[in-house]
Amino acid sequence: MTSSTQLAGGNGGPEHLLPLIDTALEGLGKGTVERNGPLPAGGPGSNGLRTGSTAVTGEGCPNTGVGATRALAEMSQWFTQYAIDPADPACAAHLHTPPLAVAVAADVVAGAVNSSLDSWDQGPSGVAVEADVVRALAHLIGYCPETATGAMTSGGTESNVTGLMLAREHATRAAAGKASRRGRPRILCSTDAHFSVARSAGVLGLGEDAAIEVGLDSRRRMDPESLHTALAAIDDAGDVPIAVVATAGTTDLGTIDPIPEIAGIAETHGLWLHVDAAYGGGAVFSHRLAPLLDGLERADSVAIDLHKLGWQPVAAGLFLVRDATLFDPLQRRVAYLNSEDDEQAGYRSLLGRSLRTTRRADALKVAVTLRALGRTGLGALVDRCHDLAGHAASRVNDEPRLTLHSDPVLTTVVFRYLPRAGDPDSVNARLRRRLLDEGRAVIGRTEFDGAVHLKLTLLNPNTTEGDIDALLETVVAAGDKECA
Amino acid sequence: MTSSTQLAGGNGGPEHLLPLIDTALEGLGKGTVERNGPLPAGGPGSNGLRTGSTAVTGEGCPNTGVGATRALAEMSQWFTQYAIDPADPACAAHLHTPPLAVAVAADVVAGAVNSSLDSWDQGPSGVAVEADVVRALAHLIGYCPETATGAMTSGGTESNVTGLMLAREHATRAAAGKASRRGRPRILCSTDAHFSVARSAGVLGLGEDAAIEVGLDSRRRMDPESLHTALAAIDDAGDVPIAVVATAGTTDLGTIDPIPEIAGIAETHGLWLHVDAAYGGGAVFSHRLAPLLDGLERADSVAIDLHKLGWQPVAAGLFLVRDATLFDPLQRRVAYLNSEDDEQAGYRSLLGRSLRTTRRADALKVAVTLRALGRTGLGALVDRCHDLAGHAASRVNDEPRLTLHSDPVLTTVVFRYLPRAGDPDSVNARLRRRLLDEGRAVIGRTEFDGAVHLKLTLLNPNTTEGDIDALLETVVAAGDKECA
Numbered sequence: 001m002t003s004s005t006q007l008a009g010g011n012g013g014p015e016h017l018l019p020l021i022d023t024a025l026e027g028l029g030k031g032t033v034e035r036n037g038p039l040p041a042g043g044p045g046s047n048g049l050r051t052g053s054t055a056v057t058g059e060g061c062p063n064t065g066v067g068a069t070r071a072l073a074e075m076s077q078w079f080t081q082y083a084i085d086p087a088d089p090a091c092a093a094h095l096h097t098p099p100l101a102v103a104v105a106a107d108v109v110a111g112a113v114n115s116s117l118d119s120w121d122q123g124p125s126g127v128a129v130e131a132d133v134v135r136a137l138a139h140l141i142g143y144c145p146e147t148a149t150g151a152m153t154s155g156g157t158e159s160n161v162t163g164l165m166l167a168r169e170h171a172t173r174a175a176a177g178k179a180s181r182r183g184r185p186r187i188l189c190s191t192d193a194h195f196s197v198a199r200s201a202g203v204l205g206l207g208e209d210a211a212i213e214v215g216l217d218s219r220r221r222m223d224p225e226s227l228h229t230a231l232a233a234i235d236d237a238g239d240v241p242i243a244v245v246a247t248a249g250t251t252d253l254g255t256i257d258p259i260p261e262i263a264g265i266a267e268t269h270g271l272w273l274h275v276d277a278a279y280g281g282g283a284v285f286s287h288r289l290a291p292l293l294d295g296l297e298r299a300d301s302v303a304i305d306l307h308k309l310g311w312q313p314v315a316a317g318l319f320l321v322r323d324a325t326l327f328d329p330l331q332r333r334v335a336y337l338n339s340e341d342d343e344q345a346g347y348r349s350l351l352g353r354s355l356r357t358t359r360r361a362d363a364l365k366v367a368v369t370l371r372a373l374g375r376t377g378l379g380a381l382v383d384r385c386h387d388l389a390g391h392a393a394s395r396v397n398d399e400p401r402l403t404l405h406s407d408p409v410l411t412t413v414v415f416r417y418l419p420r421a422g423d424p425d426s427v428n429a430r431l432r433r434r435l436l437d438e439g440r441a442v443i444g445r446t447e448f449d450g451a452v453h454l455k456l457t458l459l460n461p462n463t464t465e466g467d468i469d470a471l472l473e474t475v476v477a478a479g480d481k482e483c484a
Numbered sequence: 485m486t487s488s489t490q491l492a493g494g495n496g497g498p499e500h501l502l503p504l505i506d507t508a509l510e511g512l513g514k515g516t517v518e519r520n521g522p523l524p525a526g527g528p529g530s531n532g533l534r535t536g537s538t539a540v541t542g543e544g545c546p547n548t549g550v551g552a553t554r555a556l557a558e559m560s561q562w563f564t565q566y567a568i569d570p571a572d573p574a575c576a577a578h579l580h581t582p583p584l585a586v587a588v589a590a591d592v593v594a595g596a597v598n599s600s601l602d603s604w605d606q607g608p609s610g611v612a613v614e615a616d617v618v619r620a621l622a623h624l625i626g627y628c629p630e631t632a633t634g635a636m637t638s639g640g641t642e643s644n645v646t647g648l649m650l651a652r653e654h655a656t657r658a659a660a661g662k663a664s665r666r667g668r669p670r671i672l673c674s675t676d677a678h679f680s681v682a683r684s685a686g687v688l689g690l691g692e693d694a695a696i697e698v699g700l701d702s703r704r705r706m707d708p709e710s711l712h713t714a715l716a717a718i719d720d721a722g723d724v725p726i727a728v729v730a731t732a733g734t735t736d737l738g739t740i741d742p743i744p745e746i747a748g749i750a751e752t753h754g755l756w757l758h759v760d761a762a763y764g765g766g767a768v769f770s771h772r773l774a775p776l777l778d779g780l781e782r783a784d785s786v787a788i789d790l791h792k793l794g795w796q797p798v799a800a801g802l803f804l805v806r807d808a809t810l811f812d813p814l815q816r817r818v819a820y821l822n823s824e825d826d827e828q829a830g831y832r833s834l835l836g837r838s839l840r841t842t843r844r845a846d847a848l849k850v851a852v853t854l855r856a857l858g859r860t861g862l863g864a865l866v867d868r869c870h871d872l873a874g875h876a877a878s879r880v881n882d883e884p885r886l887t888l889h890s891d892p893v894l895t896t897v898v899f900r901y902l903p904r905a906g907d908p909d910s911v912n913a914r915l916r917r918r919l920l921d922e923g924r925a926v927i928g929r930t931e932f933d934g935a936v937h938l939k940l941t942l943l944n945p946n947t948t949e950g951d952i953d954a955l956l957e958t959v960v961a962a963g964d965k966e967c968a
Contacts, residue, residue, distance in 0.1 A: 103492075429823070
């Protein structure tokens with residue numbers, strides 16, 4: 001048997017993996033050195049990116065392989081060289097976290113053993129460790145760990161669609177048998193909610209326009225008065241509100257909606273409250289920031305992405321519900337997976353916890369990380385990134401060519417470059433692309449009322465204040481060049 | 485900085501990862517030795533499983549961590565010891581593949597770099613390598629690689645819901661403006677189609693009962709005559725068929741629906757054809773079995789799971805569409821991800837290819853595997869498992885206490901134990917649980933018309949004919965004990 005077909009599991013697993021992982025890590029190291037910065041220069045047209053990929057993968061699937069060692073060596077290096085590295089301090093565009101080495105190492109075991117969580121007999125320890133992770137996070141956000149439950153997801157988008165599907169099902173069940181109104185189901189969220197809320201409404205067959213945008217207060221948080229107004233308008237139109245989605249950490253500004261007030265309104269109206277804490281949920285690890293999440297325990301369901309403030313490799317989404325019975329609409333009986341007599345004999349599965357069937361044991365890397373760092377260790381990383389955002393905001397305020405959008409809430413800083421001449425939107429968009437093209441920096445962009453803004457998303461705890469200063473100088477220099 | 489907070493990426497990445505991965509692999513090795521079989525004995529009530537998990541994770545999230553090395557060592561060993569190892573020849577229950585070491589090694593790089601495929605500036609090489617993998621598989625199944633497209637998914641369930649959502653959107657668009665019928669949308673699939681088809685209909689808001697089961701021929705394949713009849717009945721009821729789902733490899737029997745005939749009917753009726761080849765799609769690697777998939781190129785969309793016949797760690801689903809324009813309903817413009825001017829400048833994203841937002845570069849491990857083994861290498865693994873199924877079926881036929889359900893098509897073998905006394909359903913269910921409880925074997929179970937059957941799903945190319953013989957002897961012995 002050649003090394004190409006050796007298996008990762010079984011008695012020989014570690015011996016098969018070790019030399020191949022060495023080769024992969026060597027490629028990772030060489031690619032990082034060759035890249036020599038946050039991203040490859042040259043943009044999407046870069047020859048190494050366009051042709052390098054097929055050069056190393058072969059055109060399509062080759063008939064005969066080149067063997068594991070050569071394929072790994074070449075492709076690991078190419079992939080790394082033409083990647084964007086979130087561990088580089090000049091990579092600060094997205095909620096795209098540099099993962100902890102301990103989490104990546106733990107994930108190797110999940111991959112080698114290849115458990116799947118849709119039935120007990122594909123992963124007893126996977127099922128157990130996911131339950132532990134769910135319980136730990138449920139406890140941290142203030143749910144009762146005995147009644148709450150949940151599952152790992154691929155991320156906030158899957159968590160949001162799962163929460164809204166449960167809301168839809170519960171609303172349908174509540175309406176059944178009643179002479180209730182037959183209007184269209186509606187979901188309320190703020191203007192700054194993630195686009196996946198509307199997309200979820202579309203997936204779920206409610207239509208994307210079922211997601212009604214509620215107005216913002218002066219800090220771009222969902223305005224409770226506007227929520228009242230929106231509910232009244234839905235009522236006037238004869239439509240049926242089924243859920244409110246509050247956001248704890250908007251993608252751009254990190255804004256956290258006033259959860260206690262929104263929870264009160266949802267409770268009064270008997271509406272499902274889903275909190276999209278994909279970004280902000282990780283603030284629970286920080287004693288300083290956790291109070292921002294007060295009221296989260298009143299939500300029916302919550303989305304938290306530990307591949308954001310949690311420093312996990314993707315995927316590490318969590319979907320939590322306040323009470324296990326809320327999952328009832330997802331329960332399924334499948335002869336080949338969870339027959340009744342097997343479940344009575346104790347062979348339980350988590351099939352009813354997820355819209356997926358096969359599910360990797362993503363919980364292992366999270367559990368190892370929680371145990372390795374503890375809440376204190378993770379909280380220190382959150383606080384460090386929060387401090388960096390504060391520093392960046394202050395530096396933006398000091399720089400006459402930059403203007404700050406608003407004080408940072410979590411770890412993002414939104415600002416604009418002020419051009420001496422030219423259309424500010426175009427200059428800001430172009431300066432960002434210039435930084436990408438030149439391979440110098442990866443910063444974010446977004447828009448408010450059509451005005452292009454720049455954004456730093458600070459998730460690298462190793463970034464220094466000096467790195468931030470240098471990054472902002474690079475931004476100003478690129479803007480100056482665009483105006484020259 | 486302690487090792488607990490070291491990052492996997494950047495210049496120090498490989499140096500941080502190497503000792504931690506060594507620790508993880510040591511735990512993997514020790515756990516495998518301690519388990520000493522396909523699964524831990526004792527079933528779900530096993531003390532080591534129930535209390536071991538919290539013993540190693542701590543009850544909930546600890547305040548202070550124990551450090552990366554200790555957490556990794558303890559939890560990797562515990563996780564492996566209480567896992568079910570698909571690399572053990574006596575683990576043969578599910579489409580739960582023992583992954584190739586080369587794929588697991590490549591996945592380390594994807595984890596360390598942590599690319600996400602929802603925007604160019606979170607993963608240029610990830611975007612490129614996914615396009616390569618999609619092109620390679622599209623070519624293999626007979627799609628035109630220039631017009632076809634697709635994306636990696638978490639598995640068949642996500643692929644199926646994506647295909648059916650596109651079908652729903654295209655039907656809605658086709659009906660718009662026409663004085664068309666307003667009946668309920670319907671999806672046709674065979675009685676043996678995967679449960680995720682009906683579940684997808686539920687998710688999509690069509691109701692699970694929108695999935696209409698079409699009758700089977702004598703080989704449990706979708707019967708084209710019954711499909712005609714079902715379409716006529718839908719028409720009579722005033723409802724609207726929107727898609728036909730053919731299955732290429734049913735979960736239990738590996739049956740492949742007659743794709744050419746079904747494609748002809750779908751084309752005549754203008755219906756979307758989705759082929760769920762989650763299991764059978766990997767047969768394209770085998771020159772012997774590929775002809776079973778003839779007609780796949782006529783499907784509008786196809787699901788293939790390379791974490792089944794492809795020997796990848798989960799997740800390695802692929803969703804392919806015949807023509808890129810079929811993805812139009814999923815296109816999204818999001819200011820922070822894919823602004824128009826950025827895309828015009830060449831910074832394209834794959835946001836419109838997936839229902840997810842953040843997406844790990846799962847394509848890297850697949851690309852490395854394709855290049856390492858080639859079609860020939862993967863085809864040999866497929867053929868080997870097919871041969872093993874043939875051997876197992878013949879051995880079942882030779883054994884008076886066992887009866888074969890039907891000749892294997894792919895790599896599953898369905899059979900029953902014939903008890904001397906007692907209810908056969910109960911005896912078969914109990915003998916399987918006995919094997920699990922005793923930690924001796926993990927075999928599958930399913931039902932046909934309520935009759936409990938046993939199943940071997942043979943996905944381990946290292947399994948020998950002798951292993952199969954021993955496994956079937958173990959099954960018979962367990963059955964005899966249940967009857968004693």
